[in-house]
Amino acid sequence: MDNTKRNFDEEAARWDLNPARVKLASEIGRAILGEIPLTPDKDVLDFGCGTGLLTLALQPYVRSITGVDSSRGMLDVLNRKISERNLTNVITRYVNLDQGDVLSGAFHLTVSSMTLHHIRDVGPLLKQFRRILNPFGCLCIADLDEEGGRFHASNEGVFHFGFDRQKLAGQFEEAGFQNVRTVQAASVEKPAAGGMQTYTVFLTIGMK
Ligand SMILES: C[S@@+](CC[C@H](N)C(=O)[O-])C[C@H]1O[C@@H](n2cnc3c(N)ncnc32)[C@H](O)[C@@H]1O
Numbered sequence: 001m002d003n004t005k006r007n008f009d010e011e012a013a014r015w016d017l018n019p020a021r022v023k024l025a026s027e028i029g030r031a032i033l034g035e036i037p038l039t040p041d042k043d044v045l046d047f048g049c050g051t052g053l054l055t056l057a058l059q060p061y062v063r064s065i066t067g068v069d070s071s072r073g074m075l076d077v078l079n080r081k082i083s084e085r086n087l088t089n090v091i092t093r094y095v096n097l098d099q100g101d102v103l104s105g106a107f108h109l110t111v112s113s114m115t116l117h118h119i120r121d122v123g124p125l126l127k128q129f130r131r132i133l134n135p136f137g138c139l140c141i142a143d144l145d146e147e148g149g150r151f152h153a154s155n156e157g158v159f160h161f162g163f164d165r166q167k168l169a170g171q172f173e174e175a176g177f178q179n180v181r182t183v184q185a186a187s188v189e190k191p192a193a194g195g196m197q198t199y200t201v202f203l204t205i206g207m208k
Contacts, residue, residue: 005098006118006157008050009073015051016077020188022053024201027186028113028142029057031203035183036138038062042108045132048115052078055090058111064089066105070096103128109138114201116143117160122168126175133208139177141168142185145200150192165202177206 016022032054038044038061046055049067051074059065067090069075075092082090095101097119110129119125129139144151144162152158165182172180185203189196 006154008069008071012051012071012073012077015074016053020190024186024188025053025113026057028201028203029054031142031183031185032058032111032140033061035203035205036109036140038109043106045103045105045107045110047103047110047112047129048118049078049092050074050115052081052090054111054113056081056087059087059090062089062109064091066091066093066107068093068095068103070094070098097125103132105132106134107132107137108134109140111140111142113142114144116141117162118157120159122160123171123175126171126177130176130208135208137208139172139206139208140203142201142203145202147199150197151188151190151199162199163202165204168204172204172206175206177208180204180206 038058040063042062044058044062044065046065046067049055049069052067055065055067067078072094075094078092095103110133116122146164147162149155149161169180169182182202182204184200186201188199190199
């Protein structure tokens with residue numbers, strides 16, 4: 001694991017050019033839509049929204065969706081999409097937990113895709129997620145199953161080589177979430193020595 005923070009600003013302009021990333025976000029979006037009834041009276045937060053691949057997949061179904069990220073470069077790309085598409089229900093917010101920023105607002109659903117493994121200390125963030133949820137609000141986190149450090153070409157800024165589903169569910173419960181369950185959300189194929197390697201992505205869901 002590499003404690004150096006990865007520079008997502010530098011990657012932002014080319015982020016969506018990787019078809020595997022676009023496909024993964026789309027599969028995660030479909031998994032969330034299959035598990036959580038989204039309606040036009042719902043306010044959603046997407047933590048670690050990046051260029052908004054998941055944000056914009058959920059946007060048509062909800063009243064508002066707020067994309068939060070600590071990379072201004074990523075948020076610039078999302079802001080450009082918002083203005084090109086004239087979207088009025090997508091909000092972006094710069095939040096840097098490492099500088100002491102905290103999450104704020106009130107949401108019916110918080111989602112996060114492929115960001116948790118970049119967070120050093122998951123427990124306090126889960127508590128923040130719970131604090132900003134309305135009563136009976138939901139948290140949906142999609143991330144890698146344990147991958148042994150092989151998923152990323154560089155493990156810069158990667159604090160977890162995926163997650164053990166049971167341990168993460170336990171952390172959800174410690175943070176106060178109820179009815180915690182995990183489903184399979186997606187899979188990613190990557191070239192590896194001797195062939196292709198499949199990495200699986202879970203979706204853990206908890207209710208306030
Ligand atoms: C692997 S990318 C995933 C982006 C997007 N969710 C997707 O699926 O394409 C991780 C994102 O989390 C953001 N991130 C990393 N650490 C963060 C933190 N401490 N607070 C907020 N965002 C963070 C990065 O800037 C980056 O945009």
